[in-house]
Amino acid sequence: MAEVTRESMEYDVVIVGAGPAGLSAAIRLKEVDPALEVVVLEKGSEVGAHILSGAVLDPVGLNTLFPDWKDRGAPVTTEVSQDNFYLLGEGGRLRIPNWPMPPLMDNHRNYIVSMGNVCRWLAEQAEELGVEIFPGMACSEIVWGEQGEIRGVVAGEFGLQADGTPGPAYEPGMELHGKYVFLAEGVRGSLSKEVIARHDLSKGREPQKFGLGMKEVWEIDPERHNEGEVTHTMGWPLGRNAGGGGFIYHAGGNQLYLGFVVHLNYANPYVYPYMEFQRFKHHPMVKRLLEGGKRIAYGGRAISEGGYQSMPKMVAPGAALLGCSVGMVNVPRIKGNHNAMLSGIAAAEAAAEALAAGRAQDELSDYEDRVRTGEIGRDLNRVRNVKPLWSKYGLVGGLGLGGLDMWTNTLGFSMFGTVGHGKTDAEATEPAAKHTPIDYPKPDGKISFDRLTNVSYAMTNHEESQPAHLKLKDPELPVQVNLPEYAGPSARYCPAGVYEFVKDDAGEDKFVINFQNCVHCKTCDIKDPKQNIVWTTPQGGDGPNYPGM
Structure with missing residues (x-):
């Protein structure tokens, strides 16, 4: 393919991804300095089209951006009223009481939300401040400088044929240059991977770990709906095959957000995460809620689970990694959106200060310092051992030791130090000869459904x-x-x-x-x-x- 000539546009900050991290960064940049030229590029057809999350939102990021977010009409209205934890067996359940849990596990004062709708609302606030937002603009390449700095991205290339050559309606896209580029692509972003590899940002860190989260939205019988109720489960149907668990959130309007997470470090290649999710819905506790209801949406998304010890270096010359591009999910809380928003705010403030000082395309080391020593770092550091302890000692042992470690970390110490993760999730997969195939029940078409x-x-x-x-x-x-x-x-x-x-x-x-x-x-x-x-x-x-x- 011949070399492509592209037009370019210049901005102070180019942001890749209109998720909670990218939009929070854009808003904060404009709040600090309304004169800054800020653009957000989103690969989805609209803002929110590619957003999938549970989600129970800790509003700390919203409070920082917009203390009056309630008066502004944010779609954050269903406050958590009931918080349940269950250990499931095939036909029964054991309630795990809330009182032995560290305070950080309490979901009261948090909100059940659609993060897609929250991001749509954040985009409206950003545009009112003068941020340019372009949905449907996938960023396919990094624009590299001569010294390896990130100078921008290529966005909006359309019309390639199956063999990769330009078709009759080919559009080469544009180069969007920024004095700083924020990569807020979410988990395992393709540009973030490239920057991490080229600048060896994961050197000295533990490998990142992941889960696969699958979610369905249901409209259920009003008599079975309890708005504000949050339930998390562990145990059945996964057993010893894999770590993970389910979530059941009673949102507004008789909607139920139902999901299941499978940790991707499972060894048995016969594990079928989607079918584990479908089987989960046939547990009596779950099935009772769904009977007579209607599934209206489905999706899946990887989740970063490595935590504090797996976060790569967050900055390279000209670029900063935000949110799940770094991996900021608090695994026991099953929350990352609040940290994604806080990371966007921290990156914005660091970039605004650098731009005011006449800097460009250097490392925003202040951003990394704010993340690691600030609220995000404290949130992730005190739960850093929960995931590796679960992986090492299984559900029951990991639950006990992880809970103890969270309690001691609230007092400022850990008897375990920092536990490593060891293998990547790919390396954890064992040959099929070591395992037995798993017989999954056929979906019934009412509660459970085939994948396609x-x-x-x-x-x-x-x-x-x-x-x-x-x-x-x-x-x-x-x-x-x-x-x-x-x-x-x-x-x-x-x-x-x-x-x-x-x-x-x-x-x-x-x-x-x-x-x-x-x-x-x-x-x-x-x-x-x-x-x-x-x-x-x-x-x-x-x-x-x-x-x-």
């Missing part, structure tokens, strides 16, 4: 003539290695049915990538045992179109 039917409720769409955005480093490896050695785990770990092994006319195995189904969860990029699949951005606007996740 559910994917239709994500309203995902990709232009089929473009190149597949899911790249294979070695096209032969899935059939030659992953199928015989690992029983083809990509056919199961993907929550959207993108990957399958089929027989061709000659009876030979063939690996098929149905990239049109992709919901941009990034699980394949994380869990593939040989790290052979690379997730890249499709053209802008493609992907899921979540209405209220």
Whole structure:
């Protein structure tokens, strides 16, 4: 392909991603200095289209941005009124009392929200302040400077054909240059991966760990709905196969936010996270809520779970990593949106100070200092051992030791120090010969659903003539290695049915990538045992179109 010539636009700060981190950064920049030129680029068809989260929101970030957010009409109205924790067995449950838990686990004064709707509202506030927001503009490349600094991004390239060459309606996109570039792409962002690798930002850190979160939105019988109730579960159906658990949030309007998280460090390649979620819904406690109801949305998303010890260096010359591009989820609280917003605020303040001093394209070391020594660092540091203790000692042992460690950390010390994670989630996958296949019940079409039917409720769409955005480093490896050695785990770990092994006319195995189904969860990029699949951005606007996740 011939070298492409692109027009360029200049800004003070270019922000990639209109999630809670990116939008908070844009708002704070304008609050500090209304004269700053700020642009936000979003790959979704609209702001919120690609946002999926539980979510119970700690409003600390909102309080910082807009102390009057209630008067401004923020879609944050369902305050948590009841907070439940259960250990599930196949037919029963054991309530875990709240009183032994550290205060940080209390969900009262938090809110059940659709983060997609919160981001839509944040975008309105940002635009009122003068921020330019361009949805449908996927950022496909970094614009590098001669000294390895990040000078901008390429956005809005359209019309490539399946072979990667320009088609008749090809648009080369534009280079958007910034004195600083904020990467707020969410978990496992493609540009963030590139910057982390080129500048070796993960050197000396523990590997990042991940979970796969799947969520359905239901409209349920009003008599079974209890607005404000929050329930988290552990145990069944995962057992010893994997870590994780469920969440059940009673939102407003008789809606139920129902989800399930599977930690991606599981060893057994026969684990099928999507089917674990569907099986979870048949537990008597859950099924009772759903009977007579209607599922109205579905989606999936990877979650960063490595915590404090896995956060890479957050700055490189000209760039800062925000929110889940770094990994700021508090695993026991099952919350990261508040830290994402706080990270955007911290990055904005550091950049505004640097710009006022005449600086550009250097490292915003003040931003990293604010994160690690401020509210985010304190939030993550005191729970840093919960995830590795769970992985090392299992559910019961990890629950007890993790709880004890959280209590001692509130007093300023830990008997465990800082526990490492060890292997990556890909490396944790063991050969199929060490495990037994798992027999999952067939979905009943009322409470549980087959994967492809559910994917239709994500309203995902990709232009089929473009190149597949899911790249294979070695096209032969899935059939030659992953199928015989690992029983083809990509056919199961993907929550959207993108990957399958089929027989061709000659009876030979063939690996098929149905990239049109992709919901941009990034699980394949994380869990593939040989790290052979690379997730890249499709053209802008493609992907899921979540209405209220």
